[in-house]
Amino acid sequence: MELWFSEKQNDEVKFSIKVNKQLYSAKSEFQRIDIFESNEFGRFLTLDGVMMMTEKDEFIYHEMMTHVPMSVHSNVENVLVIGAGDGGVVRELNKYDNIKNIDVVEIDEMVVRACEEFLPNTANSFKDKRVNLYFQDGLKFVRRLENVYNLIIVDSTDPFGPGEGLFTKEFYGNCYKALKEDGILVNQHESPFYKEDAIAVQRIHKRIVQSFHTSMVYQAHIPTYPSGHWLFGFSSKKYHPLNDFKDKEWKKLGIKTRYYNTQLHKGAFALPNYVEELLKNVEA
């Protein structure tokens, strides 16, 4: 028997993974949740049929969302993570002793519970005493806060469905407000390659630059996301991701990573010309 999971990454492109078995399938109030087991990728999580993470390459996404801001701001104490029901970002944050509090706001409790059962390698991170889990809409949660966090990480789904509100100008403005004056916002920024995704990249960037005076984009190779070329946004009230990069300090922490390193940090901000153009076109 052959069992294949296929994701239509857009109308013209399909990515398929051979599956050993389906471990979990449920419909929550917000979305359909599935977890599969495969030879090549280990276990993987999909929401409404869209790839969220695989055991094989989740380290790339989670390390790049976490260690890039944490090596620029050396005194992060209070962090807000929005989305991230799989726990991967929290696992990476847990590696820092200076962090005192991690608020995680995930709209869908069923995602967290499913991950705790089937993806312990990421979801075990929620057990850390510094972590507070809130099952709420991130958009509403952040609205009422002012001058609270040193770092906000937006680990959202794509800009449609339950994650849609996390891509609005209002949301980025509220994140700005919820950050302290040394605050950094990191967000998943979609992919520049396919036509529709590139439009999403532009839309996100346009909205963020309206709130933050430093807004830069960096990239990583994430094979299970459309095109494998994934972008992240780094926005800050105070810090520049390269000029304020504390590479020596970060190295001294001795944090183990499989993708991220301090050379790659710098390289990740060196974008291809065609991506630079996409971004510049909406900066004016």
Next chain:
Amino acid sequence: MELWFSEKQNDEVKFSIKVNKQLYSAKSEFQRIDIFESNEFGRFLTLDGVMMMTEKDEFIYHEMMTHVPMSVHSNVENVLVIGAGDGGVVRELNKYDNIKNIDVVEIDEMVVRACEEFLPNTANSFKDKRVNLYFQDGLKFVRRLENVYNLIIVDSTDPFGPGEGLFTKEFYGNCYKALKEDGILVNQHESPFYKEDAIAVQRIHKRIVQSFHTSMVYQAHIPTYPSGHWLFGFSSKKYHPLNDFKDKEWKKLGIKTRYYNTQLHKGAFALPNYVEELLKNVEA
């Protein structure tokens, strides 16, 4: 009607593209050649069902194979290109006035003729007066040469089928011999991500380091190749790709690129930890 081209990138992973129509299909002495037309990728070429290039993302691969060595060695006059029947590398080389001669050795004349008919955007490059096309086995061609080229670019297929010989220790040794003392070898180096591909990366690197004292690996985002994370080898008798990088000189040439730029040149050599480890494991 829906028509889909699917490539099994390995036993567990399939990548599929919606096709408008098949423009060409033939069997040469060496392989099956197909050219398709699609909405998302424009036209694309496959050999034995394996993706070689698409009109949408070929610029990434071809720019990265060409401009990286050309911005390190500022006086390349004589170039050998092995494989590259689509003409993309030659198109990029044609942008340099200082190049006097480009020998292209492609084993399969039918590939070149098909590309000339259906992929003129790359294959038109063969018309440049400096280009000499040889329809021969690259392995044999390079065997008899000594101290001839400033640059050899190995734009081969994968390490099985007709391209197999271009991944042997003997071949890399012969390339070393065919290069002048200022010579650079650039080769397509497969992908580090999937298990089988990662083994190929290690095998290639092990063989090249036995011939060249400077052998470094760099990367690019190529969405239509397995995992989208693709590697290239830079080996030289004399030049270091970063220490001898002539970024200001290169910028003055005013060469237009859509992926490559001088910041990205440096970033491309900043590899993820897991890739560095793959390579170090065979360097001893």
